[in-house]
Each structure stands twice: as C-alpha cells, then as structure tokens.
Amino acid sequence: MPDSNYSARHLSVLEGLEAVRKRPGMYIGSTDSRGLMHCLWEIIDNSVDEALGGHGSSIEVILHADDSVEVRDSARGIPVDIEPKTGLSGVEVVFTKLHAGGKFGSGSYAASGGLHGVGASVVNALSERLDVEVDRNGKTWAMSFHRGEPGVFADSGEKTPDAPFSPFVSGSELKVVGKVARGVTGTRIRYWADRQIFTKGSAFQTEELLSRARQTAFLVPGLGIDIADDRGDEPTRETFQFDGGISEFVDHLSVDEPVTQTWRLQGSGTFSETVPVLQDSGAMVATELERECAVDIALRWGTGYDTVFKTFVNIIATPKGGTHQAGFEAGLMKFLRAQVEQNARRLKVGSDKLEKDDILAGLTAVLTVRLPEPQFEGQTKEVLGTPAVRAIVASVVATTLSERFASPKRDDKAQSALVLDKIVAEMKSRISARAHKDTQRRKNALESSSLPAKLVDCRSSDVGNSELFIVEGDSALGTAKLARDSEYQALLPIRGKILNVQKASVSDMLSNTECASIIQVIGAGSGRSFDLSVARYGKVIIMSDADVDGAHIRTLLLTLFFRYMPDMILDGRVYAAVPPLHRVIVMNPGSKPNETIYTYSETELNGVLTALKKSNKRYQDPIQRYKGLGEMDADQLASTTMDRRHRTLRRVNVSDAAMAAGVFELLMGNDVAPRKEFIIDGAGLSRDRIDV
Template structure:
C-alpha cells in the first residue's frame, strides 16, 4: 500500500462514529478538573463548598438561618439547612422530579432566570449535580409541605425513584434539605480525607459574611482521624457580620480608631457592605473582597471602586483640613491604605466572574456603585469624626514621606534589561537561561551554603543568591528602612520585583520558582519565616501565584558498606535503620547545615529536579495567614507566647533538635 493510500485510509477512518458524545453527568467524571479545579485536596473540599453555597443562597433569599455541616465517621459529609427544601414535584421538561433533575442535569437549578434567587453564590448551576457526579454515593432528604422526601444516587445515577412519606410528628412543619455524600476514591486518587481547619475557615468566613446565620460544624470522625476522643463541634454565629470579621482580623493589632467604619447601602439592586479600620502598627493593607459570598482573590471592579473612592475622599479631606497645601502632591493610594483592614462584600443580581473559578468580578457598573455608596457613607462619617480623619491622614502622610525618602532606593526595584545586567547584585550567581518560566533561584543563608549550592547547581536554569545573616522583619519596618537594607535590595533586584503596593507584573519576575533553602535548625527556621514574611507582606501575589517554594534537604545520611540512603525526617531514619537490619554496622551522618554537604550531595538530594522534594507555599486562607504573620512577627509578645504554648503540645518534644 502506498503512503498516499495509507493517509487516505487514516483520514477516512475519522467519521461521525469517532465523535464522542458524553451524556448526563459523564463529562464531569471524564474531566472533573474543568468543574472543580483539581482532583486533589482543593477540589475535594470544593465539593463541600458547593453544597454549603446552596444552603447559604437560601439564607440570602431570607428562607434559612441555620446550617449544620457534619464530617461523618465513614468519610461522608452532610449539609443540612432549614430553608424551603428542594422542590420535589415533576419538572415539566424532564418528566422527572425537580429534585432528581437538579441532582442529575448540569445547569439545572433555581439560579437561572428571575424566579428562584435574587442573588446567589453558586452561579454556574452545576454545584450539586457535580457533587453527585463525583461522589461514590449521595443521599438527599427534603422536608417540605409536611412530607419527607428522599432519594439515593450512586456515581451520579439515581437508585430507584423518589421516596415520599408523611413527616413524623416530631418534625411536623419543618422544612429544609439534607445532602449527604461520600467523595469517590476513583476520582480523588490522592485521598478523600477532609481537613477540618480548611473547612472551618470557609464556614467561619461565610458566617461573618452573612450576619445572623448560625453555622454549626461538627466532626464525628474517630480519634485516629481528628485527634479527638469524641465528636468535636464549633458554632459560628456573628450578628455583627463583617464588622466582627474586621475585629477578628485586627484582634492582635493596635487600632488607630476604636470604632469600625461601616457601610451598608443598596443602589440599582446591588448591595454594598464594607467595614474599615486602620491600625497603628501595620505597614501594609489587608483587603478582603467578596462578591455573592465568593472570595474574589484576583480583585475586580468592586475593589477598584473601593480603592478609587478611598484615595479621592481622603485627599479631599487632606486639603480641607490643611494637611496638604496647594503645591503638595496628592497622597498615593498605597499611602492612604497603609495599615488599613477592610472587608468589602457586594451582592450582585447578575454577576460576571472571570473564569470558572470565579475569582475576579467583572461587572463594570459595580465600580461606580461602590465608589458612590462608600464615598457617601465614608464622607459623612469623617465629617462628624474629625479626630479620626486626622489620625488616618497623619499616618498616610508619614507613609508618603517615608516613600519619598526612599525614592532613589526604590528605583532599584525596577527590572533591569539584559543589557543592564551589571546592576544585578554582585553576590548573585545567575543562570544562563533568560526564560523565567524555565528558571529558578535558590535563596540560601551565608557564603558556606552558597558555595556548595553554586558548585552543585545546574547553571543553565538555577541561580543562587546567598544572604548574610537575618533579613529585616518587614512586619515591623516602614518603607524607608526596607529600601535602604542591603539584603532586601538584593532580593528585590535579583527577583525583579515591583514596588510594594503596586500591582504585581509577572513579566518582570526573573524566576518562576523562588526556592528558600535554609539549614535544618532553629536559625534556619527563623530565616525561612522572615523570608516568607517578606514575600507575603511585600508582594503577596508571589505567594498567591504559587511561585514560592521551600527546599527539603535531608537531615541524615545512613551508610553501610557501599550502600547509603538519605533520610528527610526521624520516621524516615527509623525505617531506614530497620531495613539495614539490627546489627550497629552502619554510620549515621547528621547534616546540621547545608554548608556541611558536598556540592554533589546537595545536588542529588535537594536540587536535582528528578530526585528532589520541594514544598510549594500556598495560602488557602488569607485571613488566617494574615493573622498568624501578625502574631508571630508583630510587636505584641503576649499573643506570640500564647500561640507557641498552645501549639507546642502538638510537637514531639523528645525529637526537637535545638
């Protein structure tokens, strides 16, 4: 057969029968990542959020004020609300019950059109059906119109018909829905164990955002799973809503003004709620934005409107109160927002989110509405509280002056072109690659570790930046000191970071993997914490974007004859010793510092992409991250002592290496 005839045969084989048609929930099981982001821990927990969001939507509609979330002993999760209950009558289009339709048909729900919900968080209408598709089983119970309706599903398929019976007398006239599901291990191959702290953070957040709604979170798993001898329960109930949220965020800080500035207004069916408070001992801002209870981690038009109105309003007051003269420059937005904690929550009837993950609000009209409503309320408050505006302006002017004093040092921040590479720090051993996506930089402590790393690295894509001593604690430092510090300058310039407070420019980042590689001792841990504080407070987008990593060098090298093995923790060491047998015919080398390792050892254990282990630094909960950094690195000693004492009981003190 000729080459041409072979090609014709291949082409002819591609016809209608090769077009795959996925029906029902098949596409979800085929490509789960398209619907929940991933099949790892993040996607697993997203299943719970989808079901809880439905319950919260009932609360937004004014039909629910209690939600119960239970982690079952069998690996299941149940979510119960006291809302109206999913409708159970026959759907005119599908010919099946509305409940079965919602559970088995994508894009079916009460959030499309005008009848079901005015605003909602689960906007794509795939929530509970996706949960059904990706679960081993789902059991739904509906209490509605004096009846108890229930149905079971397995891997998306209904098992039998809807079962209906009269509600027992003890539950007479109660309404609501219970969705109980067990994630499918065939989908979540990395495991189906839920993390209590991850879920509790989101549930607490939802309770703050929906003041007056009580959320009960109960863990009924065995002691082996949750370290509790019996079930553990927390109740989240905040009548003060986001005002209490800001109080919680600032609980370890000294507030500039005790009263939280609060805005709650509506315009053109868009509800805007904001709570603001400035703090004395903070040099960065903490802005949490939400749209229909969804955390908008990538910002959006509501955040843009807030920043605009803050800058304009406070500059107007600065002129009015004589803080800025005619010839003076306006205060910059980052000066005004220094030390500010704000929670901004908008409820939009027809929101436009960028991307399936719903992390950025795109409605252009929301920008002007937030600007108008916050501007009006903030202006009124500050007119009647002149002492508060003076304190805020004094702090902003102090920040402005510090920034002006550091102007020349800040210019070093600008990313240098290849032709200007001589301006990079002299101690930086750069890589030859000019493709940031292929390049990585190791930040190491001291010249000794730096020497081993420089000799052991792959020069094509690995750069080394040694730091001397411990860098500044940025939590306690203003801008002028930051930009004058030699080690901070080296970090900013080597990485190509922007100016603190400006939008992060990915194109300027010189390496897409920034690896912190410190010694496995107390000093190393301290330096690692200082570096993480710097990245989080200086340019948080680096952490949020997943560009920061922590190297995992071995603690031990065990040798017996010609055999050797590197061990990365105590458990690994004990396992290795057992495998070598019970005879004292092996030697154990303990690596106290990276400088003790030969360059070849450092390469094969810690830097070789084919064998190394690295931890990617991620922020699941920005609120908790912010609070922990304040506790550990802030000025107040008492909260830090309490934190250490509380969490020290979780450590194995016998194996603590000091």
C-alpha cells in the same frame, strides 16, 4: 459513565448530567480537592440562600468517617409537589435538571448566591450516591440517586454507595419515610463524591471549610453554622455565629494597630437590565427589569502597609474582584483625591497625585453587594460582571464618606484627619522610594563595592542562573567557598539567629546588620517598594545546620522573606537546602573502593543499616552524625548539598498566604498566649514523665 442501564424516561435527564460528568471542570473548576470543596459549597450555599431570605437560622455540616458529607438545615425544605412542565417532583427536578430551581428566573429569591440552577444537579451528577430527605407538610420525604439517576439502594445496614442499586423504570417515587410536627421544615442532603471523577488523594479540607464557614457566619448575622468532622481518631466540632456582621469580620481580619475605627458604609441604587425571561409558553422573551443593588461596606485603616480586601456578591466570595471592586476603588480614589486637594496646604502635598496603592495601604475592607441575578464570569463565580454595579458602589462610597468627613463630631473629624495623614505619608514614601530607585543602578560583580564585605559573589551576571546561599556561620562559609561553583553560586554568611522581624518594627529591622545585609545583597528593596524584576539572584537558598538551632534560623529567615519580600516566595525563588544527617561507609572486600551512603533522617538510616545487614555487608562503626555543615569537607558538602547534579532542595511555597501569615503570627508574633497553648497541645507530655 454510570454503570446501570438507563431507562428511556431518564434519557433527557441524563443527557444533561452526562455532559457534567464528561467535562466536570467546566462546572466545578477542577477535579482535585478544590473541586470537591466547590461541590460542598454548592450544597451549603443553597441553605445559606434560604437563611438570607429569612428562612432558617442554623446549618449543620457533617464530614462522616466514610468520606461522605451531610448538610442539614432548618429552612423551608425543597418543594415536594409535582412540577407541571416535567411531571416530576420538585426534589427530582432540582437534582436532575440543569438550569432548574427557584433562583433560575428570579422566582423565589430576591438575591442569592446560586443563579444558574445547576449547583445541586452538578453535585448529584458527580456523586456515586446522593440521599436527600425533606421535612415538609408534616411528613419526611426521601429520594436517592446514583450518579444522577433516581432509584433505590438496597441497604442491608449502614448506608453505602456500594449497595445494590435499582433505577426507577416506569415512574419515580418520592417516598414518605416518616412524620414530623406540622410547621417543622428542613432539608438533609448526604452524598458520596464519585471516585471515578475526582483525583486520587482529593479530600475535604477541614481548615478551608472552617475558614469559609466563619466567613459566611460573618456575612449573614445571626446564622449559626455548625461544622462536625468525624474523620480521624478524635472527632471535632466548631460552631460559628456572629451578630455584628461584616464590622466584626473586619476586626477579625485586621492584624495591625488601628488608625481609624471600623467604618460602615451602606446604601443602594437601582438600574435597568434587559434579560431573557422564560414565559409559561416555554419561550424566552427579552424583558427590561428594574433591579435594586444593596451595598454594605465595612473598612478601617491600620498602621501597616498590607491590604486585606474581600469582596462578596450575595455572600458568594469573588476573589478576583469585578465591577463592585472597581467601583469601590474608583469612588474611594476620587473622593480622597478631592479631600487631599482641599487640604493641600495643611498636608504639604504640592502637585503630587495620589495613586491606588497609597489609598489601599493598611486598609482592611469587606465589600458586599446584593442584587438579583448577578452576571458572573463562569460557574465558579470568581468575577462579578454586572456593569451597572460599578457606578452604584462608587456613588455609595462617595456619598457616605462625604457625610463622615463633613461630620461636626470631634471623633469623626480626628479620624478623617488621620486617614488623610496616613495616605499622604504613603504617597510621599512612594515618591521618595521611586526617586531613590531611579538614581540607583544594579551593581554587577565588578562594581560591588557598596555590597557587604562578607558577600562572596559569583562571576556570572545571568540572574536566572545565579544562586545566593545564605549560610550559617563563618565555619560553614569556609567549607562552602571550596565546595561552590564560583561561576554562578554566591555566598552570604550570617552570624547565628537574626532578628525576629514578626515582632520588630520596620526601623528595627533595617537597623539590624544581618537583615539589612540580606536585603542589600538581594538588591530588590523591601516592603511595598520591593521590585522582583531587579533581584540580583534567581534562587535564594537557606543553608543551615540540620539541628534545632538550624531550623530556628531557617524559620527566622523565612519570616523575613515572608514579611518584607513575599514576592520572592510567591515566585518560587526561595529554597531550603537539605544537608544529610549521617554518612555510612560501606566496606567492600578486596581492592574494591568503599561505598559512601548519605541519609537524611533516622528512619532512612535504620532502613539502610537493616538492608546492609540483610546483604551481609559491613560498614564502619560508629556512623558519622553531622552536627553541622562545618563538619563536612568541601567534597562532601558539594556532592550532597551544593552540586546541582546531586543535591536536594526544598522549595518554599506559599499556596495560601493568609494561612501562612497566621502560622507565622502564631509562632513568631507578639501574642504569647496562643503560642503557649500550641506548644502545650503539641508537646504530648504528662507531668509524671518530667523529671523534677
């Protein structure tokens, strides 16, 4: 609740904004860092919509050190004249009225990301302070708001949300605070998110901001987006501008070797839509409107089997798809099925039918549609719902691909043939894998003759309760055999460092003994044929030594899981054991037995030793430092690392698969130069510290 007394003239405004403050999740999805970022993009997208309309070519975003954020653009500027229905300036209407703005009612924008007219006012309602400056008509106009209410902050120096605030009583004032050259226009918005609303610890995510800024620059060719982060000791600044549009975007997203060049499919279609339109009299009248939907697609097939598919509506990402994605997939499926049937003899396909996964394997695509007033499911705009878009996108895909496949150019013919060969090979691989899986049945503990001999299996056939420990070396295996609970804990030893599968081919991975053993023991396949439902164990726990080599082995194993069995990680089934580093034996006086304390880091050890000295307790010296799991006896390993009642496990969780893939590629991939830069930047060494 705002802490100022509302004046009567603002009750109608604040009634709406209070609803936002009471139910923020309805408008921004959540009140954690994701909701904070959603608010920021509501403001940025307004500037992007101006750029889409041809107004302004630059946007600057500044993350200030005081946790405020500022967005600047060089567009037309928010209208400053009086809106006749409310008697308020355009600036106040935009920031205090829900469902008000140039996009609501298809007034000034042919196609925009915002359509509900609530973005700016929602951000204002959820901000402790918001300042807006507008360059327009040769002047700079300014206004401030406190949790949605317009008024004046009595700043004594730097702007701060803690400054005394006085709400307007008789009438709002849009102040003139400066002059600009005639023809110079733009908007600057700076706001402090309300800590009464957002959860403690929520913060602007720089990597997410940079990623989406790059994405937006791809989607609006020629638009420059500058991101400055003044938080922390070292301010950073990055600028994104791409003239090639979504073709460059596809090249950026692609990680495998290309089968085809990047193809561009463009077209448009019209449809009729009956929507309620606000009349000058204030009444809503159902009106049939003729809409145009522009479709722009860039795609290419690669040698891999992963699919990277991003969809956008008026440059707003729709991560959960919608009618435009359904139309693309339907059009692509129908067209390529027809092509395969026409070339059935050359391709040797018989009566087998393509499925969606066959076509999408190795495909990198960016799909964008632009249309006025798209229908979304919810304010967060994750799913497009406009029904007519499906048929238009399907038609554009079929028409443009038909032209390319019928092209007499040698290059087009060669690439078209390669695409058909690629998808038919995927179809045959899928059919072969399914036939193989149908003939195999899951082996239980008594029928494990086909499993690796070095597997020490558990007795229980309850998958949900079973655990597979992947242990480093035979010495650790011997101790783990005595420490485990054989009812539900299985052991699989590996010999040192396995193959780096980020660099290796699929055939090299499958021919590697250690990798093949892990895949065979888990029993759910790998790659596209992986089936989580038949995995033999509920948990897979990587148990390696607490040293550099152990960390390297753990990284290699995680790379194997991430690349070939990602569903195990996404389902939360992969864990890393946390063995102790030190054992401290506290010597108690008399007949009282000695006490054993395990520590897991140097910092924790120093804290324990300091506490013991303060308590005048003696401990055995030297402190035992475990160099590996093999140094522990069975009781120690069980109580610290394997016994469910006392152990600590670290769950491997991929919250952002794309970011994780980038990290794995940097650390384990073929490209050495970025890895070298990463090591040099993180080393923190100078030449004079190296003994040469």
